[in-house]
Amino acid sequence: MRSRIPALVSIAVVAAVISSLPFVLSDYNVSLVTQVGIFFIAVLGLDILTGYTGQISIGHGAFMCIGGYTTAVMSRDHNTNLIVTMLMAFAICFVVGLLVGLPALRLSGAYLALVTFALAVSVPLLPLKWSSFLGGRNGVQTSQTVSNLWVYVVAWTASAILFVLAWLILRGRVGRAFRAVRDSEIAAVASGIELPVYKTLAFGISAAYAGVAGSLFVLANNGFAAPDEFAIFLSLQILIGAAVAGLGSLWGVLVGAAFVGLLPSVSSGVPVIGSAHGQDVVFGAAVILVMLVLPDGVAGLIARLRGMTRA
């Protein structure tokens, strides 16, 4: 059993650093750290699904799309309070996640990956069809404008809240059920766990997290939602972030989110990798390396290091 104090210390340190960054960094760089916060939420959500119940999804960009458009459309049409739209995104994506999770019950492994991939490619095309309501290629602009600092504070506050929520869920009965499902579905059923309920629930929660991330994503993009923002690459970024993160470690998720969120802007100044697609080379190479060398991600690395220092 890990002692709780070091965990609290690391959380406190992270919180302190995050809170002080806006005073230290330029406005532009603050917006970069916001991206990390957004991916933190998305990667955390995917971690809950894949890490804890073993169901793969290459489609979380679709949920981000739904969440993002919820915020943009509600703001444009009804001037809804932006925080309220984020709550709506959470709720709507939770329901959509349940709906996706239901048929997903019958699919496993590669099939589920395939279906979620197709979902991720299809959902962002829907605004092109219903363009009068969803803006088409012209996109949807929120009516309220928010500053970089506002998005930063809201993104990291949401990250903190959702992190605590995840911790509460995962240490309780639901979390134990999730882990049982992942480790052995047969044993789980044998011990009376209603598989469909928990597997679908995991999808719902995971999607809800991605929905909130999507809302923030749009707000960070000058409040502008457009279909290409949620192209397949976004889903792949989240998956890569989760693979790098590994399972069950705050630091892992932070590193995974920072890797995915910061690499595009950090690399744009570097020669060779600097071109917009040089970063794709790094992303792709990174996830392959992680799978080959470090399959449990940063979390696994930390666990191993801890194990080494203990011994």
Added chain:
Amino acid sequence: MATAESSRLESLRNRGAALGGGGGTPIVIVILVGVAIFLLVGSLRSVTFAQLTVQGLALGAVYGSLALALVLVYRATRVVNFAQGELAMLTTYIAYQLIKWGLSYWEAFFATLAIALVLGIVLELALIRPVLHRSVIAAVIVTVGLFVLIDGVVNWIWGGDFKFMPSPFGTKIYHVGGVSIARLYVGMFVVVIISVLLVWALFRFTKLGLGMRAAALRPAEAAFVGVRVEWMLAIGWGLAALLGAVAGLMAEPSQFTLEPTLMQPILVYAFAAAVLGGLDSPAGAVIGGLLIGVSLNLVVQYGHIGPLKITSELQTPAAFAVIVAVLLFKPSGLFGHQEVRRV
């Protein structure tokens, strides 16, 4: 225990049938014949219908080729290769580069097929095999990484703007009874079908092919009789890459330009084709591809679900709907085999 035994026997029997390459029930055959008649009659009655059908068959051949690549990989290693499309695109760029360096189109074409074969083998040995021991999902994630990596490499080396490749089939248009058929479309269809038939012949009539089938379906027994299973799986990936290269090389002239996004829309259609045909059925993949190609073309013109007109932005969601429908109602697809899923 008794039920477990009999279901194992059932699955073994089905696998045995698979060795013969096929497994479509009579109903499926009847439906397909019906579809063919429908297309023929429609084409005779309407020039537009015929035009769209021809286009659809040509595109469908490309989808089928990529779908067949997916099926080969799946049969060999149970992995859905998300990078199949990008690999196909990469090999097309390699052909482009060879032509720029002075080769003629067809010299570059065959050289590229050889390079694709080697590339597929190397990828399987270097990246997939080490991870496959752990889990299929890990291998799938590696293919996702490959997707992103290859996209980045191509953009990095060749740039993300348009390139122009010489067309292998020229610009001639045939006029058959009022219907304009581009030689390009005929060429696309013929090249893909020839490639598919050659690969089929390889599997059916050669010792290598027998070894590959055995390695995929009964690896333990195959190893016992001296088949080098690991190599067979790698060659399966190599052939898949080769078929992907054919798909890419035929897709490019249909779009008149070469850019890195060439295969991205096609990948989803290939997935739909493979699922529709059955992820473990090679014949199903090709037929699925043709079906998807033709129906997507026709539906954009004639498709209405009540007030909803199926316009082009709904083509990919339609393919997604096909995937979901098949997996929900007949997961083994038209020609595939029921997998006994243990839970």
Added chain:
Amino acid sequence: MTVNRKKLGALLCALLATAVVVSAAAASHTGTPGVTSKQVTIGGTFPFTGPAALYKTIPVAEQAYYAYVNAHGGVNHRKIKDITLDDQYDPSQTPSKTKELVEKDHVFAVVGSLGTAPILSTWKYLNQKKIPQVLVATGDAYWGNCVHKKCPGAGATTPRPWTMGWQPDYPGEAKVYAKYIRKTKPNAKIGVLYQNDAYGQNYLNGLKTGLGAHKSAIVDAESYNLTDSAQVIAAHELAMEKAGADTFVIFATPQAAIYALIDRGAIGWSPLTIVNNVSANRLFLLSAGQNGASLNGVISTGYTASPTVQANLKGMQFGKQIIAKYAPALNSSWAEGDGNLVYGLAVAWTFVDALKHAGKNPTRASLMKALRNLNESGKNKNPFVYPGMNVKTSKSRTFPMEQLKLEKWEGGKGGDWHSFGPLYTGIH
């Protein structure tokens, strides 16, 4: 346990101290952003990659002109630095790239950004920050119509005075085509292919307005999506053919326009064809021709001089020299008549003209004032625009270019555009 808490406390104190020191040290920004005594920094977003990458030579030509100006002393002893970023013609990428230009590179003005949807995705941001978003490479009528009044239809709930176009506007161009059709083929049955966004809709509405009472001449209007394949475009044309269209108007971006031209032949349809001028670059038509499109008789409009047909004009020789010296990789492109290059040079010329009139110490406001009082005619004419055309703005005239010339393609696969007919003025 206590050791950990002490460490934590110390860490927090250190962080706080750093924060105080750093923020005290950070001087607030004085003076006009992007302007120093030696340099003016501007920037823009362009499609270097992606579906509109056929336009990527425009910013290169612009930078070539700035390099020429810099080599001759610059403007008021300041050299022009132009930072160009790739947004792939994707309005969801433009905001972050524009933010980078404004908040990281601190540009003086955003100049020449390309694309209707990309501009729409950033004009609220730039206008709120009072940053010039000028000489944008798109002819949407909003850039002229929403300067003094609001345009709720385009999401502009307040006027957008900091945004300005340059080229003749799309509705105006479409009206010229309407006039041409009414005059030469009054019983035409028109099929329109237009891009499924604000860009395409702007043209289509202009065509309908131009046809007036005869807008029922449009028998089929088909919208296409940017990523549509050549086969989907062919399917749209089949639909138009089926609806009886004998006139085909293309309001597209280059890739789709090229497909549209090629596909006509592939489906055996030969209507009178009109192509919008931003897709009528000679290079685009040449590549359509190479893929089997029959080009003779295709109609478009022009507003810049031709480096091939008008190679002897002083302006074209000047342009050729600039490209040869400052962007020699584009020499063959120029020789083939790449209109992108002439366009880029012309826009850059206008920017420099405005900068010269923005005062010894230009501010964003003085730049806007100069841009809103352009008078490129007579002795001060822009050497790269079509001879006889002027670039002018005033309080009442918010569209810098209001003239167009019709042109027709002659000479088959290796042919060129040849102007004919009158000069249309006051088009919008």
